[in-house]
Amino acid sequence: MTTMQKVPTGVPGLDTITNGGLPRGRTTLLTGKSGAAKSILALQIASHLARSGLKTMVFTIEETPADLEDTGEGLGFATSELLATDKLRFTDLTLPMDASTVVTGDYDIVALVHRIEAAVSEFGAQAIVLDSATALFSPKPSEERLRHQFFELVRTFRRLELTALVTAEAPDDYGPRTTLGVEDFLCDVVLVLRNLVDDERRRRTIEVHKYRRSAHYKGEYPCTITSKGLMVFPFGVQGAHDAPPTTSRFSSGFAGLDTMMNGGWLRDSITLLRGPSGSGKTTLAGMYARAGATRGERVAYYGFEETRNILLRNFASVGLPMDEFVQQGKLRMDCSYPEATSPEDLLVELRRSLDEFDPSLIVLDSISSIAHSTSARGFRQFMVGFASLVREHSRSALLTQTLTTHQDDSTAPFLSTIPDAIIALDYERKEQKLSRTISVVKMRGSAHAEDSYTMHIRPGGLRVEAPRDSQAEEESRPRG
Template sequence: MAKRELVATPRLATGVEGLDALLGGGLPDRRLTLLYGGTGVGKTVLALEILVNSAREGLPGVAVGFEEGPDELVENHVSFDWGLAETVDDKIHLMAARVEDEFYNAGAFDISGLLAAIEAKVKQTGARWVLIDGLDALLGTLGDRVAAMRELFRLKHWLTGCGVAVIMTAKLDHPDTTGGTHFRDMPYVADCVIKLSNVAHKRTFARTLRVVKLRGGQSSSAEMPFVIRSSGVLVAERENYPLTAKVFDERLGTGLDRLDTMLRGGLIRGNSVLVSGPPGAAKTSLAACFAREMAERGERVLYVSFDEAGDQIVEDLLSVGIDLRPYVGSGLLQIHGILAGATSAEAHYIDIHHAIREFAPAHIVVDPISALVKAGGLEMAVDVSDRLLDLAKASGTTFYVTALSSSRTPGSDMESHLANIVDVWIGVSYRVDEGERNRALSVIKARGINHSNQIRELTLDDSGPSLADVYIASGEMLMGSARLREEQDAAARRRSEQHRYERDRQRVENEIADTSEQIATLTRKLDQQRVDLEQLERHAQDHLEQRVQDRGRLLRSRGADANDRRFSDEWPS
């Protein structure tokens, strides 16, 4: 007897972002998949999106609705961008299968006729998918559990001969909460079971999805959040990144030259950066300077702003000389304004992750990331921030976040947690002195950078944020008016020293001029004396020569002895 060759169950991709990763490739082909959950969790939306995505890949489908007719299905989902209306009648064929009231609890209804109609439509259209939406409405017509099991197995066996993948949806909060009713058997019959839930988090609800069962393959059993947006269903992925990251040595400017100097040349590409401080300490201004600096380099920046609209941020930043409009207009800078408390932190993560996939930025700014605490508590906010940081590290994306500082116990807030894991931590604060509140900035931590340990005054004016010169008096750094007074005093001292220098320089220059004149006079006198001496020497020589001539004439006239010393030609001493 020949040994039977075993082949793994083939998968059909759903095209739903994040879902195929959880399923290990997609839903099982020619098998029965059950999507169950409470009311309003998104069962029908998810199932229809799978059909539309598959139809676009050349795999037509048939959708059978027990609660909504064809027109209602299209009308109720026309707002989604995946375009159900465009594929209906061409690649997706809708069928109505409402169960009449007289069948309820009659116990005599079976699905043979329905399956025959579906099979005929499958053969006619070449469909590879069949959606049975609202299966619980069908099972509710049956009087007992045995009848329900019979019809479920009839559906399952029909699959084998028809060669299609079937998705069923059913309102079922949990199979074990329905006692001895026939609804509890639905997950046991299906080959793949996906549970959808709507979990309360403080004032918001978070949708979650879990692959409860998947025969013939491996899948993630983690309960992952998902959101429903106009683009469709987005399922979070829990990326298991190794403790490695892309390493760069390229330096990036922060947007403030003096801060770059404190960082010995700026940030390192791919760094994670935290700017923390109290409200109004210029955290957003610093983040905007970095975003502008990167956009000026021609690099894409995704700016996520919690609790403030993107247009409002752009307008507000104009007051401090930061104009982001050219970069928003060019498409290099995308600003997403998000209401933090509108949904869960997990849902925010999904939206941000989706935006990253769509935009592929080189740099991500989240301002402030501490707002995630309002969307599900500290624990969930910490988890989401960690996953965003891991995502950025794995892709070599610079992750620049701001956070509100807290005076609570260290380690009990977002700032304390993020400070331990980021590469660069910049602290901004206030200092109250002489009736003034002034801003201060310091680089608290910078991995791989021999950064400055100075505390600098951070100023804001029409030209944007900047760092003031450092003035120390009696061991204290001067800020605000005290610094301005010291600057004025220092300027006055410099002017006084300049005046004293100019005066002394003029005096010495005058003395040099006098001395030079004296030297010139003496030089002229010396030259004259040398001329006089030369004249004397010439006169003496001429006199001597004349005497010699005179003596010669005298000797010749007298016939005297030539050696007569009285007539010597030497100059008398």
């Protein structure tokens, strides 16, 4: 049995869900409705193949070569350089704008096949992109004729040992794969792009509909268009990183909480800090970030409820000045409203921050704002995608979540599976003042305090008092 050879696409995340890339010497069909980003993804893959040493041809039927070159340059594909060095070539098959179509006799693709063969031979192409089959077979011939003609096209690619990518338009997101209706079973791989309206917001996904003779990941995965092309988020499938797990701990910057957590927080862990509005979550997040920066670590703080200047002012007013660390480049504070972006774009920014800024600690304050700006499905995908990024890069993260009521536990079944530790803040009014409490709900891999501790907001941050029975137990222990 011959082992299938695959060609990496260079598209972040796509090689993961295809288990290595596209099949060498076979045809892949890329489908989706208008606006799903088929042409961008096809051009991105073609550019990567050309850069990696496979001479690649793009047959353009809907866009002119000049427009494609501009698109590639705008997305950083270095298209002009690839064309100038003869690693990539565009062949224009677009109809003249002033041409009229006259249909006579049966549709026949033989002439096009010969043209492709001649162009491939002259250029020495090893890979080919045809964008798009929908435009190629327009006007649409009979189903029987279309099937025969498309089969001849795919067979030609196979005979020439070309790694081929063909785009086609789909009539619906979850209906037939293409408007042509007969050709998806002729291709070895079918990729489906979708640009869905989800709770009044657009959400892009990609799915490996089929992949002959190869394992691949099932289901839809979020993707987005960035300044460098398409990026796929294969949440939950990257697998554990190769670095061995560590048992080292670090301080939260909150001495009382460190005691409750049996000596501090475990490295490479995700902690969820939950509580109602006004319970001290942002203050604790600031202590966490400041403690890391004080130790010389790099900290990325994402705030979604306040502007950067107001957040810095509020931290300074409670005795947690941050300006020094920001100026030193140890603390990066990025504040924006989630409604102005999308969860996928936020994941792009997080990945860019991990690659370029290289923080060891990440703060998201608060994930409730993200949840309110997207659908339940979009939020879940974001959270799983974020956890995958953090674990893939072996980083520690603190997430804050605002509960609508003191006893609100509606999201706990979903979120409780993601973090390694959950800390609950709460308060109740007693006579003329608030009584605040803090407790460690769970902490994987570590013993922790089981009692709720009284907490106070003081200059310099938060302070705790151990419960009286815990104090009495501590005082009754024999001293050595």
